[in-house]
Amino acid sequence: MTNGKNGKTFTTQQGLNSYIKNICDIMRRSNCAGALQYVPELSWILFLKILDDTEQREAEEAEAVGDRFDDSIAEPYRWRDWAAPQGTQRLKLQMGEMGKFIPFVNDEVIPYLKGLKDKPRATPRQKIISEVMSNVERVRIDSEANLLDILDKVHEIDYIDTTHIFPISQVYEGLLLKMGEKNNDGGQFFTPREIVRAMIKIINPKVGEKIYDPACGTGGFLAQSYEYIRDNLGDDITPEQLEPLKLNTFYGREKENLIYPIALANLVLHGIDLPHLWHGNTLNGEVTYGDLFKDAPPLFDIILTNPPFGGKEHKTVQAQFDYKTSATQVLFLQHVIKSLAPGGRCGIVLDEGVLFRTNEKAFVQTKRKLLNDCNLYCIISLPAGTFKAAGGGVKANILFFSKGEPTEKIWYYDLSDISVTKRKPLNLSDFEEFFKLFPSREESDKSWTITREEIEAKNFDLKAVNPNAQSFEDKSTPKELLDLIESKGKEVAGALSVLRKWE
Known part of the structure; x- marks a missing residue:
């Protein structure tokens, strides 16, 4: 099942990991050089994609039983409107004057999402959306082409066969670990x-x-x-x-x-x-x-x-x-x-x-x-x-x-x-x-x-000191230690002599 979106189906862990890495590589060459830059950027993008999938599914379920469903995000600020390849707002922007896409995201989408929590009778989900976006001032990606490429690749993540591989949440955890590396x-x-x-x-x-x-x-x-x-x-x-x-x-x-x-x-x-x-x-x-x-x-x-x-x-x-x-x-x-x-x-x-x-x-x-x-x-x-x-x-x-x-x-x-x-x-x-x-x-x-x-x-000293641990005691005599030092010195001198021949 792919929700009818013709997205990619992932059946191997290697395939999914490689796909996410490819998205991160685009970010790394697009003004997000380190994990502390590209992980936060990918976080809100992934979040909005998963949220939109969730709300579309919930809307279908509500319709099936005759219930009403209200989207947390209004048009044209939903993922399906501005980020999806065939989104009406995205197509409108791309058919207009060049260079309008990133300003739309920076000046309209992000401020709208951040302000949802201040709406009268804001729902818990709307408050969560605003808080996920709370540290986002603008898109970090340096060009419209790279941003659209990233959005397209994220949008294609439609189906993951979790009987064989980890869901996207656990792949995401691997990205979080990178924030602690180096x-x-x-x-x-x-x-x-x-x-x-x-x-x-x-x-x-x-x-x-x-x-x-x-x-x-x-x-x-x-x-x-x-x-x-x-x-x-x-x-x-x-x-x-x-x-x-x-x-x-x-x-x-x-x-x-x-x-x-x-x-x-x-x-x-x-x-x-x-x-x-x-x-x-x-x-x-x-x-x-x-x-x-x-x-x-x-x-x-x-x-x-x-x-x-x-x-x-x-x-x-x-x-x-x-x-x-x-x-x-x-x-x-x-x-x-x-x-x-x-x-x-x-x-x-x-x-x-x-x-x-x-x-x-x-x-x-x-x-x-x-x-x-x-x-x-x-x-x-x-x-x-x-x-x-x-x-x-x-x-x-x-x-x-x-x-x-x-x-x-x-x-x-x-x-x-x-x-x-x-x-x-x-x-x-x-x-x-x-x-x-x-x-x-x-x-x-x-x-x-x-x-x-x-x-x-012990005055509440709680340190773990294993009474069963075997300690190593060096019983070498002073003469034996000096002989060892002399022997190692000769080895070093010999190695230096060989190296000097190559000078």
């Missing part, structure tokens, strides 16, 4: 998907639970939670089960102007019709746009998050917290504890410094609060290079806890001995033994348990 700032907004999937598997979210990420970045935890719940329901999923998933399950906050609209686009591309995302600073409460979040519950059943590492907050922000510190991640941990409902579950990524630091009062107080109010039942020590592919190199850990009962003991699992690089990232298969041992909290060469008494004796 030390782009985008890395701070992207958690490696294998980490996300491992955390979701342990937390095991279900239909009816409210899921929250207070530092949602591009929306990975929320998007993957949706896919996890939907996939677990299987082929027998009913409209009654699917509707709350799409409309009343996922909540998040994001501060960065560049990333917030990308998160909205990402969640909609995954199938979440109403992502309740709040645009603003989670820690100080300053809101840029909060209408999509206004019906959020005060507490959440599940929190999945990877708050930013290493940030510093002003004293005015610290004043809003029980334990004052400039360390952003510690303030986020306090926010998470406070936002979790009784009986709620949390998976959170924290840098190692939060775990081992005992020289600052707020660090100790926050960890004591965590252990008093919550059952911190598991800590995974991640490899040092886990976040390299996403632009970060900080050693981190995953903490799992539930609210309502104090911590009596913590089960640790050590993955730190795995070598991780940009070309060899951490995979879900690396968690295989962890998943096997986790239900019974078995001890092994990589897992162990410590008690509350041991934790308090």
Whole structure:
């Protein structure tokens, strides 16, 4: 099925990936040189295309049962009007004076879409459209020919055989990862998907639970939670089960102007019709746009998050917290504890410094609060290079806890001995033994348990120190070490001698 549009049908992953890469290549040579330029541009273009397909399908379904359907976007600002190859507005512009297409998009389409949220009785979908467009001031593509080429290629993505390949949403996630490559700032907004999937598997979210990420970045935890719940329901999923998933399950906050609209686009591309995302600073409460979040519950059943590492907050922000510190991640941990409902579950990524630091009062107080109010039942020590592919190199850990009962003991699992690089990232298969041992909290060469008494004796130092790890001790004598140095020196001298002959 191709919706009658004669678009391309994709049946292989390689074909779809290659096609999307080709679109990005056009963007790269059209004033969008890096991922931080072309990913946001492709985000709103893809979003408008998928939205138009969705609304055309919904209109057909409404007509079939005799219901009325109102488009969120009026003529001539719908994708089918100005972006589709046979769109009436596009044909009108192309038959007129040359060079009118980009000004129409810049001066009419974009301002109209950004203003939808201000319409009287604006719908949630219209508000989402405006927010996806909130960071778009103009088309970045440098020529009309290149823009039309990109629009035509995006328009052709009509059908993807998801029994054999990933849907467009997961291909899009691959583009988001590129925002964290080559030390782009985008890395701070992207958690490696294998980490996300491992955390979701342990937390095991279900239909009816409210899921929250207070530092949602591009929306990975929320998007993957949706896919996890939907996939677990299987082929027998009913409209009654699917509707709350799409409309009343996922909540998040994001501060960065560049990333917030990308998160909205990402969640909609995954199938979440109403992502309740709040645009603003989670820690100080300053809101840029909060209408999509206004019906959020005060507490959440599940929190999945990877708050930013290493940030510093002003004293005015610290004043809003029980334990004052400039360390952003510690303030986020306090926010998470406070936002979790009784009986709620949390998976959170924290840098190692939060775990081992005992020289600052707020660090100790926050960890004591965590252990008093919550059952911190598991800590995974991640490899040092886990976040390299996403632009970060900080050693981190995953903490799992539930609210309502104090911590009596913590089960640790050590993955730190795995070598991780940009070309060899951490995979879900690396968690295989962890998943096997986790239900019974078995001890092994990589897992162990410590008690509350041991934790308090170390002044709440929670760092993972594997008691079973084998340490290497070099027992060479001073003479043996000197002989080794001399031998290596001779090898170097010999190599230099050969090289000098070629001078």
